[in-house]
Amino acid sequence: MPTTVEQWDYIELTLEGTQAGNPFTEVTLAAEFVSDAGEQVGASGFYDGDGIYRIRFMPTVPGVWRYRTRSSDSELDGIEGAFTCLPANGDNHGPVRVRHQYHFAYADGTPYRPIGTTCYAWTHQEEELQEATLATLQDGPFNKLRMCVFPKYYQYNTNEPSYHAFEGSMEDGWDYERFNPLFFRHLERRIADLRALGIEADLILFHPYDRWGYDKMSAETDDRYLRYITARLSAYRNVWWSLANEYDLMRAKTTDDWERFAEVVTSHDPYDHLISIHNCIPFYDYTRPWITHCSVQRVDAYRTAENTDQWRQQWRKPIVIDECAYEGNIDWGWGNITGEEMVRRFWEGAVRGGYVGHGETYLHPQDILWWSKGGQLHGSSPARIGFLRTILEEGPEHGLNPLPSDWDVPRAGIEGEYYLYYFGFNQPSYRHFKLDPGVRYQVDVIDTWGMTVRTLDQTFEGNFRIDLPGKQYMAVRLIRVR
Template identity: 25%
Template structure:
């Protein structure tokens, strides 16, 4: 399947189609000095206008996200006659899942454009797009095999800064390093071809505080946002995160911080992030989701912003889902726990249990969990830094992703319509996380041996906890999230009931409502 077709080739439904326009007389400044727009007309007559982007050698490209079957038409507009053209192409059926959207039946959940619920179990692979990362292919292939469905990525080649995006570090030439951009392009395209269900969070500015603080005054800094959207917005496997790990300040940042060129954590004006978000939303042609990201334990300041589609959190030891449930009340959007502990940075004593507990607690709290393994925010060293394949890494934190997938496949459940319910718990609210819809009740029995998530192991005895159920009759099943095996336990009536896990370790309880009492 050709996921990125060109010119008059047939295109794939929910894939990308690219138009190439070439001029014999390139402008002196082909980046800031030329405006190229292409209007795409769908078969139903609706239109989308996108910016073209310069890709070297007098060539501008414009890309469409092919979200409708049938014949599409296009027409370009530019001052240069060489860049004025029109044409058509046909979009045919494909198995591509498409872009990520808020779920129409539950705005706090996500789904692909083909209607499939998106089970968010993410990984952090910041440096995947960087041309200095030699194991990028081994990394993304192993992530896909693990069952992860999202990777967090940024454009920094160095530790924090995105100077590699520009032809010169000072940005005075007003040119981009197109070789670097083309390599980023190649890696996202590879993932789309080989692993079309895998989503990428794209953080164009990484943690480059110096560049971000120049956003209002430097046209090339703003142009990065324009170029990244023109180049990648049509890709069905991306969504935007405008900044990462930001320490937000009201008003202007201390001039000494600006002068120092410090990274984002040293201070970034909240108004700059808001301007970034609004600019991305205003330009966005294909409805690509947008979020931001803040320093650990500072929450998410843009839950009410019109441009924000996802409430993204960075916190610590959220093994009970408290922070996720807090932000579910604040935002009618998906709540993403994108950072907690890393397995190799502030790592827990019992990583497989810690992360399994984190994932299940986040999911049943109505959120969307993410893993961190290697220190992918640092350049590749062949060991614990950069991106590398997981198969021989010694990391275990994602080992249970496949059993999370198996649970939802075997129950034929999605979490659309489920709500977290701490009121079900008669006792031990820190050891059980519950959610339900009108028919099915889910409870994760974490069964920790101690109190601190960082240090505790799973207990070597069964766990008993009382739950308050509504009236009715329920079929009882237990799922072992370590082995992926099921145990049936017959039926119970409603009211306060004590449930005991079938054995030691953590378990997931599934209660399916078979009937309700009269009048319910």
């Protein structure tokens, strides 16, 4: 084991122990970590096959840490050691947390604005396609990726995965008491790849699109799986937990099951990663205390991001519209909106104080659709979403919050300091603004589709008129001049 580790990275204890019986179910392993500053954290261990046991720990503060193991196996019990945690540097800002109620920041305080996309089953494709997905992400605007732990069986995605989570087979049956370490090692490798790109892995723990039986496991198996995956993955700083994609389509699960799952995950994750649950039609009760943010799917074919400010008031938590529909041209209405409409929904959500997610479903001769398999992006929205990301990063440090607006145009910002108006479908040739006298503003006319910012030569105060180009998808930004 190394003697030093960076803050918010992880250190791994690798131990050799018994292979007798079934170590997955018969051996317990954990360790207590204590810093020289008095911080104390318990971490669960896991069996990784071939007599190898591991405990992963993510130190949250610099300094010397000491540990001692606890195990039902005498060979693994009472092992002690120490290491030094060095301060984080570079792009390591720690795990993402909720900040200022409706927004996010990394653990070191650096603002984080989720600009997400969806590739449900990308880790279950051929290696070459997975590498292509990573290359696309490296060049793209996204800093969060929704992805399933288990493989997916659905339209355009019927191939068999390379690995399964349990020993056994479809033909002979799964041994739900024995995990397949190769499956989880592969998943970990891809989560680490995303971390290297600065991308959060929003892990979907259950989903209904299945033909292998993962969606209908027993309660005992469900809980064992959740304990195992949290032991393996909690130490990765870029992990988020999503209990389910479209929880309400998993007919075999009840609300009591989801509440129990939340308890298992949160009680076995010592680092309090972000956690939510995603709907198809009815919303989950997002006021539940374990839910850190609202992971929302559209509930109307057209009106989606326009609800963001109402949902903020209803649930008093960050609103992340992970599925607002997808840019594409398949037959389903959820997968054939235009790039213009995708970008419009992103902007509508942003000026109403939330965050919208991307997906893409353009037909492909080999059924390689980004939303499920990854690969390459073909749509027109990602570049414009990247432009919006720049606008957001130039905006208020603590995020955009909605402001009282005229009936026909939403706006966000900080009263008397910063305003962002978005005109969406409308195409005004000019606009009158009525602000307090004595405060002067720089005015930027933003073409959200053309990705241009035109700063007007003069500054303005009080009541003034701004000429606009008379086309859709324009925005105006007012920044106070000091």
